[in-house]
Amino acid sequence: MDLNAFAGEVGGAGAGPVTVVGGRTEWHVGGAPHPGTRQVVAPSGVVEHEPAELTVRVRAGTQIEELDAALARHGQCTVMPIRPGATVGGLLAVGHSSVKRLGHGPVRDTLLEARFVNANGRLVKAGGPVVKNVSGFDLCRVLVGSLGTLGFLAEVVLRCRPRPARSVWLAAEDADPLIVLRALYRPASILWDGRTTWVCLEGAPGDVVDQQRALSGIGAWRAVDGPPEPPPAWTRSSTRPSALVNLTGPFIAEIGVGVVHAPVVPPPAPVDESRLVVQQRLKTAFDPTGRLNPGRAVS
């Protein structure tokens, strides 16, 4: 399916309410669309990967594992989380970063260009295909995390990065995660569940060895296969990094970042009324009839 066919499927105001379905791996975020809402699926496929540009053009319906495999053939990757079954468009629309956000940065900075279908069924371009661009307003940032409420992603250009020469996960039961954070230079990830601390070290082999050495006085570390997986029923929330030390009960926290996975939903943060006014005007401006993902809300 090409982009125009996708735009045709989304249709204009006369085509009624519509939702776009990716891998359904985070379907609950923002609430499910109203029952009976017509579903469309974005086109898929890696369009162009130019290794010397460190960018890739990919259709939104492509599974992230397929993209990652294509990039891996040239020693590259993106900062997107590798969630089995998830699509590139879905991950961008939800906007949750990977557990390596501490070292790699957030998903929101990875989107360079977006072609999306607007509420009138028209293809719209935001941003541009190059790695640095301030030509016009930065609509790409707004699209990331907008849950398909402003438009449906059809094709994107993403920033790539070299895959690290070496990547190891370590765990210790007796290491203070904040001391770990201070002891390391830009670690890829530090996770903590109140007892165990997990660390991901990446880079040149010599540097990984040195960083491991820097950790040796802080705890009894063992190599592990990867990060802990929060149970599916747990929710994801966000707080200030400094607030993580006060967490109680079961949780997995991203140290230095502030993302918390826990079975308990924290109370909502106070809402800034002026921001909310702008947000509502934005939604109305992009989707006057409320046909894009009705029922799904960006809080």
Added chain:
Amino acid sequence: MDALVDDLRAALTPDRVLVSPLALELYARDASIIRGRAEVVCFPLTTEEVQACVRVARRHGRPFVPRGSGTGLAGGAVPVGDPVVIVTTKMTRIVEVNADERYAWVEPGVLNLDLTHHVAHLGLHYAPDPSSQQSCTIGGNVATNSGGPHCLAYGVTSAHVLAIEVVLADGSVALLGGLDAEPAGYDLRGAFVGSEGTMGIATRIAVRLTPVPPAVRTLLLDFGTVADGAATVTAIIAAGIVPAALEMMDAAITRAVEEFVHAGFPADAACVLLVELDGLPAGVEADAEAVAAVGRAHGARTVRVAADETERALLWKGRKSAFGAIARIAPNYYLHDAVVPRTKLVEVLATVYAIAAEHDLVMMNVFHAGDGNLHPLIVFDKREPGVLERVEAAGAAIMKACVAAGGVLSGEHGIGLEKRDYMPLIFSADDLDAQARLRDAFDPDGMANPTKVLPSGSRCGDLQHVPEGAWI
């Protein structure tokens, strides 16, 4: 007019509302060659005073133009349409530094480099480093989403702004973004960064502070042809190396800089590359060796590695004083800004030199080669009859050549007035309409820095009013 000035003086203090001919002359322009007309210039000290200025302007039916140090190069801060100019350079407090969470709250008038100096003792720095970092403000950096040499590895301003307190065009205050990892709602913070004053005025900014890297290597490579230098840039990236910075200077600028700073830049080089690698020691060492090898394989005549911090600082002084150096050649310059795919550098540079020759202009190139961010620099003497027309014609031709190569209009200077009417080169009517809707959500009445960034006719509703020649 008198009533407007009286109201502004009542809202601030009389000495912080200027209408003298000298002040109006100073604030009629930024660092571009575009001139506007200022009628009244205000210097608020607090968020409340910014709100008051915006409200007074609104009450008198006047738009407002936010402004920092005025180092912008695209005319974004040039007053158009009898606005109230609101200057934030007196809001210079560093409100909070949090070394544990690695952020700082600053007022918009804090100078970019002052923040880095202020947090250096904590082993931290503010990563975006535009060449004007000694004089540009962080508020201005937010407005233009500024870049700089080290944005290649660290990202531009947007990646370093966590939260912004904004006075909107109706005088209300909104907090965009936040200090937590995933703030609620649309990323309006991201929309505001780079909006060139058209979405409101930033009055407090939370910026990310970045650890100073434990190891740094700075290399200077020189080449017999520009093509060899440009091919080296592409090959470095293709080798999986993302340097902290990867800058190119051509022959003319290298000679000008060398006469200015005496850093030992080879005077007979067709171009030089300044490459900086930082991070952990083993990776930096390995990458430095790889860069040197890639350079030699592509015809580098010499590879000089800065022996110590003094030599490194000297090399960077050469790069960062390029614009001071060219003042010795001609009194005026026009600095362009465009981005092309890195793999197209060789061919686009050749085209750009040809365009300068065709228009009988002296051109130099000093730019962020690693991310394909070109800065063709035309030097001239504006007293020469007809030269400005030739400079503008060459500029337009350069823009079109960059776009034809798959590039964009601006990498870090912004659109402002300078490139506003080029926007249709890269955006369709639907694309521009979406951007207009984003802007209008912040400022439905168009009071914040009107006429900037988007060409008239960007809203689909007023497409029939497109002025002759606005669509290229």
